[in-house]
Amino acid sequence: ENLQPESVESTDPAARDTQKILKDLATRNDFNPRTFSERVNDFLSENPGKESVALAAKAVVDMADNTDSLSNFELEAVYQKQNDPDLKRVTAQVLSMRGDNSLLEKQIVDAQSGLRSDNPETRQKALVELAKTRYAGAANAIAPLLQDKNTAVKL
Numbered sequence: 001e002n003l004q005p006e007s008v009e010s011t012d013p014a015a016r017d018t019q020k021i022l023k024d025l026a027t028r029n030d031f032n033p034r035t036f037s038e039r040v041n042d043f044l045s046e047n048p049g050k051e052s053v054a055l056a057a058k059a060v061v062d063m064a065d066n067t068d069s070l071s072n073f074e075l076e077a078v079y080q081k082q083n084d085p086d087l088k089r090v091t092a093q094v095l096s097m098r099g100d101n102s103l104l105e106k107q108i109v110d111a112q113s114g115l116r117s118d119n120p121e122t123r124q125k126a127l128v129e130l131a132k133t134r135y136a137g138a139a140n141a142i143a144p145l146l147q148d149k150n151t152a153v154k155l
Helices: 005-011 013-026 036-046 050-062 072-079 084-098 104-114 122-134 139-145
Strands: none
Touching: 013 036, 013 050, 036 050, 036 072, 050 084, 072 084, 072 104, 084 104, 084 122, 104 122, 104 139, 122 139
16 A cells, blocks of 8 residues: 555645645735735634644744745734734744844843742743743843742742
8 A cells, every 4th residue: 555645644634724724824825915914813813722823833933934925024013913922932933043033032021020020820930931932031031030939930
């Protein structure tokens, strides 16, 4: 039995649907003239949920090296128009891969209010979000919490 990649994809409806969604998000043409950020916003409005956010984030990552199809301006537009912290972080990370750390720096500044919270759980959450950025600049914001009086925060 000869199983080629096309036949495997065609027998798995979920994989086929995922590939179609990713292609639709990435493609701008006469039939779909909207910008990338408009396509992502429309997709997420029509399909709320973590799975849809994950697909949008994958589309951003897949297009990371393609500045013609996904410009830095469009990355910033996606970042500004989204509320989901994971999609914002992925967008900032892709922009950082391209040499612009401005959105990651913004995330650090935004998280610092949580680091100063009186609530240990809020501090922990802010630390987790900063750690997810995998950005060296986050270390300066995180370092003072190594002296936190709450052991759970230190851990």
